[in-house]
Amino acid sequence: MKRVIVTVVGRDTVGIIARLCTYMAEHNINILDISQTIVSGFFNMMMIVDMAGATTPFDVVAAELEACGQDLGVVVKCQREEIFDSMHRI
Amino acid sequence: MINIAEVIETNQMIEEENLDVRTITMGISLLDCITPDLEQLKANIYDKICRRARNLVGTGESIAREYGIPVINKRISVTPIALVGGSACRCPEDFVELAEALNRAAGEVGVNFIGGYSALVTKAMSFADELLIRSIPQALASTELVCSSVNLGSTRVGIDMDAVRLMGEIVLDTARATADRDSIGCAKLVVFCNAPDDNPFMAGAFHGVTEGDCIINVGVSGPGVVKHALESVRGASFEVLCETIKKTSFKVTRVGQLVAREASRRLDVPFGVVDLSLAPTPAIGDSVADILCEIGLERPGAPGTTAALALLNDQVKKGGIMASSYVGGLSGAFIPVSEDQGMIDAVEAGALTLEKLEAMTCVCSVGLDMIAIPGSTSAASIAGIIADEMAIGMINQKTTAVRVIPVIGKDVGDAVEFGGLLGHAPIMPVNAFSCEAFVSRAGRIPAPIHSFKN
Numbered sequence: 298m299k300r301v302i303v304t305v306v307g308r309d310t311v312g313i314i315a316r317l318c319t320y321m322a323e324h325n326i327n328i329l330d331i332s333q334t335i336v337s338g339f340f341n342m343m344m345i346v347d348m349a350g351a352t353t354p355f356d357v358v359a360a361e362l363e364a365c366g367q368d369l370g371v372v373v374k375c376q377r378e379e380i381f382d383s384m385h386r387i
Numbered sequence: 388m389i390n391i392a393e394v395i396e397t398n399q400m401i402e403e404e405n406l407d408v409r410t411i412t413m414g415i416s417l418l419d420c421i422t423p424d425l426e427q428l429k430a431n432i433y434d435k436i437c438r439r440a441r442n443l444v445g446t447g448e449s450i451a452r453e454y455g456i457p458v459i460n461k462r463i464s465v466t467p468i469a470l471v472g473g474s475a476c477r478c479p480e481d482f483v484e485l486a487e488a489l490n491r492a493a494g495e496v497g498v499n500f501i502g503g504y505s506a507l508v509t510k511a512m513s514f515a516d517e518l519l520i521r522s523i524p525q526a527l528a529s530t531e532l533v534c535s536s537v538n539l540g541s542t543r544v545g546i547d548m549d550a551v552r553l554m555g556e557i558v559l560d561t562a563r564a565t566a567d568r569d570s571i572g573c574a575k576l577v578v579f580c581n582a583p584d585d586n587p588f589m590a591g592a593f594h595g596v597t598e599g600d601c602i603i604n605v606g607v608s609g610p611g612v613v614k615h616a617l618e619s620v621r622g623a624s625f626e627v628l629c630e631t632i633k634k635t636s637f638k639v640t641r642v643g644q645l646v647a648r649e650a651s652r653r654l655d656v657p658f659g660v661v662d663l664s665l666a667p668t669p670a671i672g673d674s675v676a677d678i679l680c681e682i683g684l685e686r687p688g689a690p691g692t693t694a695a696l697a698l699l700n701d702q703v704k705k706g707g708i709m710a711s712s713y714v715g716g717l718s719g720a721f722i723p724v725s726e727d728q729g730m731i732d733a734v735e736a737g738a739l740t741l742e743k744l745e746a747m748t749c750v751c752s753v754g755l756d757m758i759a760i761p762g763s764t765s766a767a768s769i770a771g772i773i774a775d776e777m778a779i780g781m782i783n784q785k786t787t788a789v790r791v792i793p794v795i796g797k798d799v800g801d802a803v804e805f806g807g808l809l810g811h812a813p814i815m816p817v818n819a820f821s822c823e824a825f826v827s828r829a830g831r832i833p834a835p836i837h838s839f840k841n
Contacts, residue, residue: 302394332391333452343391355453374398376455378389383645385393 299348300378307371309340404611405673410460412587414594414602417466426477429488436492444497460723465503473515479522486818493532502592504535508550527572528564528611534575534590538582540777542784546832555770566795575794580780586716602659603651607643610668617681636706644711660715664709667727669810676729688739698748719752725812754788759812771822
């Protein structure tokens, strides 16, 4: 399992999750969890995905999702899960 | 499973509070390069550095991309060159050729800096130590990426005052050799008491002889993160203040540990230490001075500054120590002047003086750092400043350092712009009374007594 956290920050708009989920399905990336919240008026969404079976390398996925985000007017960022585990779990 | 609040907190630290990995530094031993033939030695050094560090920059960049954490610098430290060049170098110019070989290798592998153009003097200078020290002005003027450091004393054996006096002259000569660039050579030159073998930060990084063949050391930084955390506990007790610093330091250091482990694994080089320092940059919000203000000082330099800094430094260590399996280097709070906008502001406001900075170095990491002084300061006065700082380190069993820049052609009231991470600095006044007769005495200050701690 190769877990990656995908975060989306920006103005809420129709179709953000649909667009990202479609991308994940097309690249054989399994979505494990989705949650969202509003912080300081901004839409914050987080997806935990498993990229173990992904058909495309991490760097390409990260760049393509970032480009998707630009189309939608939001910032999309991909990070491996370990950075959050390290910081928040002993 | 990680929750969204934790993800937001981490990303806010990175995006808004300047959390970053300041440096991945690869330490490379050059002991196996030693040969009496200078040309062969240069080739050996160049080849070994290029072979070992070939993938360092690329690995640092891919870790930064995958974890979403900036890795600002990729650097190399090498065995002190006075040891490596001792049998091949017959004059200071020979050592300069080694500096140029280091510079070429660093340029080839794409690192930001290479440290280790160093001599480890404690009791007295060897012939090679003195040659290397005398070559420093020319070496730093003719290279871009080479950093130099000289150890002048230790708690165990005392301070070599002959070397201190010589370094006063060398600092001034280095300033003159780079006078056309605001004496920037001195920003790449630091002197130490009790220098650590595994420090990843420049200008003082070198790969000590107690180290293995090759190692990865990582320096983390996050003054902005600590400042932000303290904003939520204004007016709270010291207990709450200290707990907040510790928790934040723990989180910051965990990132360093992760990056160090990952870099070590990918490069197939053993993990050395995480240096859990609070290292400021000139960027707004990336300031140790701002933390001191958040603790409750109007400006750094106000009465109470030394106590506030002592508290900060100690809590950073306490929080960080459990977050990493191996902690080392300089670990603590750095207080460079030119690299910290809050410090610069305090100097310009008249709140912070050289003497107060000296007092602050008694309780924090390292010492007098990136301080611009008038170019007319005498070599004896610079040696006196160095001797004071070495004495603090020797007596208090800690690492201390001096990196002052006598800016040729500039005086109090002027400012100097170094650019980039080195920042800019107002020229600070130096006490004008002479210490010439003191530093002119030959020999060394003996090792201090290790009992009767009063």
